Amino acid sequence: MFTFSSSRALALRSALFALVSLPLHSQASEQTQVYVSTSLESNTAFTVSFDAAPRVSQLVSEGARVIRPHLLNQAQAHQSELIYWQGASLFSNTLSDATTDLLESVKADLHTLSAEWADDAEYKASVDALIGYIEDSTFRERLDVPLDEDFYLMGSRINPLANGDLTLILPRRPEQVTVIGAVVEPKHVPFATLTDANGYLAHIDTLNTFGISEVAVVAMNGELANHKIAYWNGEAQNIPPGAVIFVPFQRLPFGLSSLNEKLPRLLQHRVM
Structure with a gap:
């Protein structure tokens, strides 16, 4: 009953x-x-x-x-x-112990990264905005x-x-896609059918100076996929409504190289 x-x-x-x-x-x-x-x-x-x-x-x-x-x-x-x-x-x-550890590890890495990039105002502001995004999110x-x-x-x-x-x-069909990570600030972009990651990144100011070869895409149902988007490896892959696109950081300091892999896995447990 x-x-x-x-x-x-x-x-x-x-x-x-x-x-x-x-x-x-x-x-x-x-x-x-x-x-x-x-x-x-x-x-x-x-x-x-x-x-x-x-x-x-x-x-x-x-x-x-x-x-x-x-x-x-x-x-x-x-x-x-x-x-x-x-x-x-x-x-x-x-949260399971493993996901709790993942959440705390990502938070610690981001705060360390913010301190490491304290002399670069644009990079530090980007990391601080991402810290705010994670802190404002609910994880289950x-x-x-x-x-x-x-x-x-x-x-x-x-x-x-x-x-x-x-x-x-049980959501309504969302009308936006969110882009976070190595961007000036997390941003919501209106959803457009038959649009790949490059289509959404065209609306975003990123920090990447060496081009972006791939991004992580987390769908609302938790599915995680890496989308290759460079001119030399690009594969046309549509982005579903409500997805989060994570742009990886470049030139990460020693000891923080796993952040680009850990953060998308954490987003799989974010309640959207």
Whole structure:
């Protein structure tokens, strides 16, 4: 069985999860609670509770059922599906030790890099802006399971149990792409169909003086891919709506060379 309640999302993200949760029953250890919304910034949020661990298909079905009525007012005439399933995400609200270590390592590296580049105002400002972006982001442990409702309606044999304190994001189709990393400042660029990374970087002031051979692209569903974009290795790859493009840093100081690899992996756990 399940129950659900709606609540207005609060301005303080850190308090939101605690305030929207339903009271636990006596068998709290067996109950699964799922916070459901289109995003953490949404004004409409729900908590769906299951007395026992549900299958992911149940979780997705109930999440979609409570969200769809509240997307109708924002729907465009041409939209056949209110939920952008390619961007759906499921998170545990507790970070694993490995992801916690990754987050702290990235933060430490960025602060070290800011200090190392203190004599270069443009480079330091870029790193400080990225520090702000990371600090303002919410990170949860992403659960790597299929979340498209049609995937389960077709009778998939892949349908694991889900339990614990979870967050299910069922977004609208986003209208922008975000570019971060070795740029003057993180920037949102309007999404354009059939556009590759170079198309978005044309709108950005980057720090790279030796050209950019590839960038990391993190889709809303957590998929991570490296896109080769130089004239000598370029491969046309479209960027999905809502993706984050990470432009790697050049001439990183000794000991910080792994930052370009660690930061995109951390972004896979960012709640978009």
